[in-house]
Amino acid sequence: MVFPARSQLLPYVVLFSLTLALTLGGILARPIESLSLFWPVNAVLAGVLLRYPRQATPLGFALVWLAMVAADLACGSNWQPALWFNLCNLSVIVTVWLLLVRLPRQHRRMRSPQGVLCVFAACAAGAMVAASMACLMSAPWFQESMRATWLAWFSEQFSTCILIVPALLTAPSRGVLLHGGGKPIRLAPLLVLVGSLALSIVFGGPGAIAFPIAALLWCAWTYSPFLLSLLALMAGSSLIVAVAQNLMHFSVPQSVPGVTTLMSARLGIAMLVLGPLVVACVSNANRSLLARLEHQATIDHLTGALTRSAFTRLANALLDSRQQLDQAMPLTLMMLDIDHFKSINDRHGHGVGDQVLRTFAHALQEQLRDGELFARLGGEEFVVILPGLAPEHAQFTAERLRRAVQDLHLTHADPRLQMTVSIGLAGCAEGGPSPALDALLVCADKALYRAKAHGRNCVELAEQALRQTV
Template structure:
């Protein structure tokens, strides 16, 4: 029994170590096979991907996790006939970059590591800069030429590649939505929305066609336009696309920064291009991150303007506006729609018997219960005082009455003042009015119908649900002119 329990406790660590080992092994193997013979990789994304993974999943950053990543990298080098000394040292350099970046980013609060503030972009820049510098220094300590003729060139080649690659890939991983959110993203190809992306593609083509030292800056205006129009994650993908395409263009002599010459001259151009591209992407990333903050602030202001502060329900004007929109949509689609008017029974007595703070607490708790039970497409608003309303799109009268009964029982059984010495319970009266698929009435008419049903529910003893659609015409006439 003890053995089984012990094995069960060790299983997560075992699975974690195997997963990280295989991930590091496969990523490293991919990078090695795309590396030119006798030179460093043009693009080595392994360190950035693993660093991003550890930052997104801090639970993976255990001693076992770090060791598994290192062994996976070493194993990949050994399968390609690299010597033990070479494999151990170079991958120690890679681990130094990952560890440095991880430590620097840990200085940020966890909520900011998703790059939602400009400060986080600067921390990420520092993490990439220090990590690339430390790993490049360690690499030349082992082999001062490292495929090249001088220690300066070797250091510069390692540093520029790792700095630019991490600065291009890491933002994508850190800002990426969770998988469920990613699957819900709908791409809208309207021309107005697609224009910044098309402008970026045109600028990249133009930079390839014209070439020269200034071509690297051609995409900047389009990237800034993208940063203004798109979400942060989309901007990081576009900066990655831009950076990779320009690095490949320079390395292939498609985008020439000087006349073709010896390999050293091409390498100098490539290092310069990498550093220039790394600096180039900072502007759009900082702008996009700043706009994330602004959009959050605007959403908060919009929420405050549209919602009742005490109850969290829509305010009267916001509810009426959104209800008109739903009703207009109903007339276009010929779908049923229903309205529920809800009144808390004898609420004035609660304020008289208790202090107003208790009355406010009752309103807040009542609203909280209803908001939890309603679907996201159902409107819920506070019309004033203790009167609330719900609009249900695509709902027949039977469905609206069923919801009303459920909410009535739910409220009746709930304690509206859990912090009090004794339970405080309330009841509600509900009036329901519905329009069938072919019926067309104004919002005022529909609300008056629900109000008539609500009056009937209250006049028959409260704590009831009444439907306007079930009231006889004579009774409707008397109630409407009461």
């Protein structure tokens, strides 16, 4: 069948449409004859183009600018300010994109403290460039001084970028969102954050914008960087709106000409979220490191089986829980040894030996059920615990495993190489006392040596006398 090729024009159409919709929304929400209270267009587009850099081409940037101009003209703006001030808006997007696109992925996605600081600096640089360009042409359209115009543009662009760009850069991919199997979210930090925001508005005053900092730090320690970024966006935008509507009775000294209440609040809120973002990044990095260390301590890197230490811990817990039951379930322990593994390494090399170990472990994992423990003790020796099966009944399972190994074929090895396994079994019947793990291993090991003595590639059960004394 012939399928139509993916259109190369469609992403640019989507980019143009997104810019047009965002710009129209920003214009309609903006006070008449005033700069926007909250202009998300530039920050959203910078984040989108950093996540999808294929559209960050001269054509893509030109379409963004044309969409902004079209939206301004559609809303009744004159063509000269529409062309120039949207060029200022575009400068924010281009500056942030240029400064962040070449960073390593770990920094660009804010998975390191350095990445947070780089994003912070890029947002500040983009706001400075836009503010400086706006000052060059402010006189015909604004009555404020050049200083006031610069501060107004910088404070709005900087605060908006700091609140929006991190949320877009840390957002998980669609596959993670759909198949991530999200964990339950702790509500306490979120409720405390909402309460601190309400207290900020009720209490009022310049210092009230710092009230949510403790709650944001708690959220940063508890939630992922993406969720923390969303909460910071919610908190920051709520405080900006509250200040703009004079709900917090926020005022600043007017000793510095051009500095207004809203400018001061925006800059303070932008700086407020920097600390929690760094904490969230460090906390997430620590969680990832601990998860990797736990995985390395639990899972054998070559075969994917449990490590010896992890097996010992889980097996002892299983035996302890069995001992606490009134009618203890039966249990079987298998010792498995790949036959003539040393000669495989000597004849074919350690690369083939590693392939044998991986193939063997994968074959056994496919045969075992959930709840059955499978571990690598070391070298070519493995162990399996089968809860709920007495040794006599576990012989059928052991034979199935032995045949599965015997039927294996290595794809990149000598076709004459034949893999087999010897298995020794020991365990306890239903209702019997729980043996010590070391005693079980000793009995199964003796049964394994008998299997080797009987020609290998066979299953041996621990002697009845040994099993009774376990």
